[in-house]
Amino acid sequence: MGANVTVNLGVEMTANSLSLWAPAKVNLYLEIVGDRPDGFHELSTIFQSIGLMDRVTVAVHSGPAKISVDCPHPLVPNDQTNLAYRAAELMVQAFPDAASRQSTIDIAIAKNTPVAAGLAGGSSNAAAVLVALNMLWELGLTHQALQDLAAKLGSDISFCVSGGTALATGRGEVLDPLPSVSDLWVVLGKYDNLSISTPWAYKRYRELFEGEYARDANTQTSRHDQVRSGAMVRLLSQLAQGSRDNLDKIRALLRNDLERAVLPDHNKIKTLRDCFQGQAPLGAMMSGSGPTVFGIAADGANAKLIQSAIRQYIPDPDLSLWTAPFIAQGVHLAPNTV
Ligand code: C5P
DSSP: OOOEEEEEESEEEEEEEEEEEEEEEEEEEEEEEEEOTTSSEEEEEEEEEEEEEEEEEEEEESSSSEEEEEOOOTTSOOSTTSHHHHHHHHHHHHOHHHHHHSOEEEEEEEOOSOSSSSSOHHHHHHHHHHHHHHHHTTOOOOHHHHHHHHHHHOTTHHHHHHOSEEEEETTTTEEEEEOOOOSOEEEEEEETTOOOOHHHHHHHHHHHHGGGOBOSHHHHHHHHHHHHTSHHHHHHHHHHTTOOTTGGGHHHHOEETTHHHHGGGOHHHHHHHHHHHHHOTTOEEEOTTSSOEEEEESSHHHHHHHHHHHHHHOOOTTEEEEEEEBOSOSSEEOTTOO
């Protein structure tokens, strides 16, 4: 937990800070089931946390009521449009008494996760701010209460609070935790100069496929039930129990409906996805709304081999590649917290 630090600035201020890891996610399965009355899409998706993580440090102290965000990444705004800022703002509104005691909130974000990449980097930063303020202000909120707050900010922030492996329905905020799969790896690839806007990807999907949408609640529920008792969830449960007998089946079970909207307009991503599929025997696809592509690897050494094979095929310096393990946690304390 945070330590009390006295800072002499003419007035005595009590500072209290925490550093948290904010992991990225991939979607192992993303089915767009249909329409929702709120204008969003009803999803059945399987989220998986990965060990590609930002470090988010939150400091609170008594002083003027002010939120600041400091992130040196050129694509990350340091103003109230940053989801981490909005998470702090939401906590101030929800807990005015705690906020009035320590009303200066400073957020520092060290980015490792690429931005606008389909990996929930910004969402995970926002989740970290909720978790940090819960601890720093000693609010005692449960994961469920934090997830309810998170859902007000964005569709995948609730998952980022708890992380691991989970089936999500609704907008993506209704979570059904699955047994954690933690001994697989991913190889990730993203062109630095290519970003995809999530609203654009869903809008494009609607333009192309609205005719296929399930509209009534019963049909949507039965789709969710089929996914919940379907082959991907069964395989992940087997993997979580340590059985790799059917691991090679994962290739055919990966699904991301948003590929149908994004890839036809972005040949570069499609070529990258095809290259990943050629090099990763366990399968590859786009994550979320893209443009990041990921391939599944059986272990860390295999992930490195796939990464260097892809690098040989695509020597373009604009292509960044990473490897990361599946992890069983969402936001969690970083070591050396002061
Ligand atoms: O909730 P979030 O801010 O991540 O969503 C970004 C955008 O993606 C939404 O404004 C909406 O256009 C689209 N979206 C959607 N259905 C979802 C999730 C997101 O249409 N389930």
